[in-house]
Amino acid sequence: MDPKARRGRPRSGEADARIIDAALELLLERGYDRFSVDEVAAKAEVAKTTLYRRWSTKDHLIVAVVARMQDEVPVEYSGDVRADLTRYLNAIAAGLHRMGQAGRPTASGDTSAGLVAEVAAAAARHADIGAAVHAMFVRRNALVLRLLEQAREHGEIGPGVEPEVLFDQLAGAIYYRLLITGRPIDAAYVDRLVAGALGGSAA
Amino acid sequence: MDPKARRGRPRSGEADARIIDAALELLLERGYDRFSVDEVAAKAEVAKTTLYRRWSTKDHLIVAVVARMQDEVPVEYSGDVRADLTRYLNAIAAGLHRMGQAGRPTASGDTSAGLVAEVAAAAARHADIGAAVHAMFVRRNALVLRLLEQAREHGEIGPGVEPEVLFDQLAGAIYYRLLITGRPIDAAYVDRLVAGALGGSAA
Amino acid sequence: MDPKARRGRPRSGEADARIIDAALELLLERGYDRFSVDEVAAKAEVAKTTLYRRWSTKDHLIVAVVARMQDEVPVEYSGDVRADLTRYLNAIAAGLHRMGQAGRPTASGDTSAGLVAEVAAAAARHADIGAAVHAMFVRRNALVLRLLEQAREHGEIGPGVEPEVLFDQLAGAIYYRLLITGRPIDAAYVDRLVAGALGGSAA
Amino acid sequence: MDPKARRGRPRSGEADARIIDAALELLLERGYDRFSVDEVAAKAEVAKTTLYRRWSTKDHLIVAVVARMQDEVPVEYSGDVRADLTRYLNAIAAGLHRMGQAGRPTASGDTSAGLVAEVAAAAARHADIGAAVHAMFVRRNALVLRLLEQAREHGEIGPGVEPEVLFDQLAGAIYYRLLITGRPIDAAYVDRLVAGALGGSAA
């Protein structure tokens, strides 16, 4: 009856978990290069085939791990966009910083461009990874975009402002510093950034 | 006598050129991965030793190539920041798009995140590349920052606006789309972006 | 009552046949290596479990297949040993030749050492296969040995000749050429061989 | 001047030796299967590339090792073919027996069919190995064939006897027992064999 009746031995959910756990640990300990699939399999006590059946490529595996590192940042409109955005951007920066611990002490400041850049590169290498990564960010950003809509309805931001563009400017600035110019991203910068984007630093 | 008197056979300047040419060609043809140092050496008809004497790493070589791909965008204050910025950002987008041809047809729209992301990753891997890349962008951006200063003096933009932050927002939005969300970057978007950043879309 | 009373579902005889058929076909088509158990199972539309329940090893399966390829060569003493032996050896050579089609065109002439050698190797790897293979040949050769006995009784061959040794010489020469030196085995050679073993080429 | 002037770093002869030594040791210790190229490389303290540059396949490597195991059996006509052949065949049998130690205790008697069969199989798998193996035996057998010629000239064997066929019978019988029937090959058998082939056991 059920067209999707499963046949054959089902995949071991435990294996999934053990692999991702091992991969995460190794990624943090070693960084992207010096991270080897063989080693993950060994650490997870899983055959390489089992791993490759799930993630067909080192890149796919790493993206899965990074996706799991993403933490949910609760976003709720409080009536004060400026505060909300500041909080949110600081959370993102903190997340990036935490990822930054991966591998050797990074050159640029103290956050890790490395892992983010590698994921971006992987997204460009494999179409499917690109789709997954983009979808991940779309989902993540959707909440903030809604928040911005609400703020506009409440008159906190002008009717001419496009939430999407505004958000690109904010998040973009952070990633730009992280990946391209390597300038530091601290709370003070986030404040200046939000102020710059929302207009007058006062009020 | 002369402490830095050179002895032995002098380095062939022609080799430098042949290597970079071959590397560029291969990079465009293949993309970052599938780009191999051996192949560059073979194509340039140069020994690997000769190549490594000049660029100590695949990453170093690629950064050198990418640096050469960067074209000088003339930036001059015309009295109309909006127009100047729009022109500049479109030039950047065009440059990225041109790079985008490298390798297989990329997933995300038609510009290539790949190469840019790889360079960012390389910058994170090697401190010296990081320094070089960041310096490159500082130099490139300095002109625009001066332009923004001039615009502020002319009253085109408010005294509270920080040029650095403003520029991060603009360039950042573009790179964010390119690398992270994969959304398209066209002239219309640049217009909306500049409008958003400089205030009212009108005027 | 019956100690070997079978319970449960009986084995499918049809499965046996389908497996052997598929295996044979694949063996001829591909040769020993490039012959994979998975593929046999797939082709026979049978689960691997079903296959392994019958033949515990790739080697066991192949030996079973090869055993089935062996054809019964009728051996009857006609009163002329020379003719009988010639006929028999030619039949063996033809059989080997037929097997020889298995896999890629072999290097050595046109008969296939490959499969025979693999079976010999399998016989060395697993004691039980060794026993089976040796038994198979003992059975096959018994008829010829009896024929030689009869010939001796009839005075066609001297009383000092040991049938076993004589047969080793004849069959041995053929297999030696097949497996070791790769020289061709044709009717002319068989004639020379029999002549050499039975004494004068004349008569 | 010299058209075949070698350029580039020459191959390390020491590496060759270390690889073959390690392979030989491992082969004797483990047998054909359970013999792994990786392990050879590790034991020889050589990169896998270095190994594969010389022997493109596990089979090629093993054949090279086996070729080195072959020992030169001095063959000189003493005026007594029977004695000469007996000595030679016993030497061959001893050699096979020595090889037989390779790997697990073999099933069939006490000599190892295994390795010989595997080499024969390899010869069938790869045309080049086939050629090499056949050439090896041709070279080895040439001496004995000349001995037989001399014996014929001396009238020890009849003019109608073809040395090639005679030798096939002798060597063939031994390999046939080794590989196919698994019957033992001892000095007594060799005596019977020679007697059978050269005519009357007497004289």
Place this chain on the structure above:
DNA sequence: CGTTAACCGAGACGGTACGTCTGGTCTTTAA
């Protein structure tokens, strides 16, 4: 007629070796 034992198809799993690829270093001979 239900229980039960052995089967069947499907496919995941552990294990392990293979041969390939690539980055960077080292060793030659020639200029």
Place this chain on the structure above:
DNA sequence: TTAAAGACCAGACGTACCGTCTCGGTTAACG
């Protein structure tokens, strides 16, 4: 000293295949 050529080390990659295990489900014979 540099150049060209190519061997060298190191080590990861992804694939292949064997033989085992785990599912859901089927098919006799037994009780």
